[in-house]
């Protein structure tokens with residue numbers, strides 16, 4: 194089962210290292226990882242997605258809590274969160290295919306960032322699952338490059354971590 | 355007040371009441387040692403032969419005194435030489451602050467001479483690491499480091515100062531604040547708030563639930579783990595055990611948490627546990643583990659461990675709950691405090707039949723009468739001749755298990771052994787640290803011929819500082835513990851475990867300016883130890899024993915706890 198863990202940490206050198214080290218050391222696989230500052234520049238937020246049993250996530254949460262640089266850890270409720278990921282995708286495009294690509298983009302709400310005689314660069318922010326299907330739709334046109342940020346997520350409602 | 359940054363470092367150590375440091379100097383840490391020269395009347399430095407020895411000594415000092423140990427080393431190889439010592443302290447939750455210095459800021463990241471990312475290397479084996487690039491942060495970092503090392507579940511912390519941070523012209527603002535007050539300073543307060551630096555307050559309902567569970571149990575068993583020792587909760591544990599009126603099994607790390615000689619004590623539990631302890635774990639209907647982490651050497655097979663029992667786990671570290679063994683109930687908190695609360699609410703229990711069942715399995719050790727010296731004869735001789743409160747530091751292997759099985763440890767800090775990491779070479783360093791921290795006690799170092807070779811160069815430290823540590827080598831001419839597995843599990847294929855080689859340990863001791871004795875029977879052992887104790891000097895007793903003696907009982911790793919391979 195996929196689980197989303199949100200971690201607030203001191204914005205300090207080595208913190209990310211400590212956290213990822215904690216996962217690899219215990220053979221926990223990270224599916225997705227996104228890091229960025231919060232409203233308070235001394236604090237960063239790390240969003241981690243792991244695919245594994247409850248027991249393991251529980252253990253990860255406790256281990257994370259022990260790190261001195263970690264301020265707060267929360268596993269987000271899967272059916273009650275807003276999770277988004279940004280993808281930039283470069284695809285082969287010719288006069289023949291450009292229109293078809295545009296149609297799919299408008300269905301998904303993707304933006305065209307750049308265009309050249311032989312390619313298009315598209316941008317889409319959505320749930321990881323929607324990004325996956327968009328990627329599948331683009332595959333027949335021959336994808337040149339895909340870059341994804343990893344998921345960031347918050348709990349719905351007024352509650353905060 | 356403006357002071358040199360290195361002065362602030364020394365003063366910060368004094369804030370923490372540090373009067374002893376173990377270490378080894380070098381290029382990048384020269385500034386610190388130069389300052390130490392000014393402080394040599396207040397901070398006593400023990401120069402070891404090797405940084406690993408210094409790390410183990412600081413660890414042994416911490417374990418035996420209950421204070422935080424301090425260890426210095428230079429960058430690069432000095433720092434990496436510490437790593438085995440850091441990991442050893444980490445696995446056994448021993449509070450030590452390691453201080454290293456790295457190359458100067460302009461040289462950082464350039465693969466400069468003796469540069470190594472020690473904060474990176476030490477990350478998985480410390481509670482926290484600090485790379486100090488700004489001298490102004492020195493007081494905060496050191497205060498935090500000591501607070502982190504000593505509070506909650508204790509453990510090692512590493513501080514790496516860049517060389518320029520310690521330069522003689524670096525002046526910083528500094529005010530002396532005694533540690534009792536500085537634990538309240540802002541950076542530490544925020545830490546304490548978010549990380550439960552102090553022991554988490556036990557939940558009162560959780561205590562009541564346990565009291566109820568005890569009321570319903572017919573066959574309770576308590577396990578005394580390392581947390582009782584680290585938390586110095588021995589008195590509270592004793593009261594609890596008496597009130598519960600139940601057998602007490604003791605883990606390797608729990609040695610000294612509950613008196614081994616007590617009638618309720620059933621001895622060690624686990625791989626080399628006693629029949630009484632292991633059977634009790636298997637038969638009990640309520641198992642209360644205090645400060646123990648159900649390691650693979652204790653629980654062996656987590657799926658069948660204490661399968662008839664409700665398992666209750668009392669631990670200061672929340673992440674230990676349900677990690678190795680799934681529990682039915684737990685209380686998170688400092689062992690001493692949890693037990694105090696429990697004792698207040700628990701009425702006197704009585705379990706005569708169950709106690710009979712288990713305590714009747716206890717066997718008195720029988721010391722063989724024979725001409726060839728045996729491990730039990732060596733241990734019994736030591737037990738009879740040294741004062742009862744003597745400290746015992748062991749190395750790792752058969753002699754370690756024999757020592758712990760044979761001696762009855764009576765108080766926390768009396769037994770120093772590398773349980774979690776199983777570090778060969780730990781013993782002599784730890785014994786040195788213990789002797790420095792406990793000058794009035796006799797310190798015995800029991801070791802094997804393999805382990806002793808790993809750090810025997812620390813004999814020069816024993817000699818130089820005139821530390822009367824008595825080393826007893828259980829010389830079986832082999833890596834006994836490994837050979838035992840080869841004997842039992844690998845069809846006697848003794849691959850690379852025979853130690854038919856020098857040095858002559860008696861001559862070695864003499865070369866270091868110490869007395870050496872070789873003993874081959876009980877009388878010689880008695881004579882040598884008597885002479886050693888009378889000499890008031892460090893010495894080495896080379897006790898020649900049989901190659902194929904085994905540690906009994908033994909349950910193989912991963913097996914069910916009562917499936918004894920050896921009785």
Ligand SMILES: Cc1ncc(C[n+]2csc(CCOP(=O)(O)OP(=O)(O)O)c2C)c(N)n1
Nearest residue numbers: 751752753776778802803804805833834835
């Ligand atoms: C640094 C290190 N290397 C290897 C081991 C594996 N090991 C565990 S016990 C042991 C044998 C120790 O031999 P000795 O010191 O002679 O003790 P004995 O078992 O013979 O009493 C070995 C090699 C270890 N624990 N630590």
Ligand SMILES: [Mg+2]
Nearest residue numbers: 802803832834
């Ligand atoms: Mg040996």
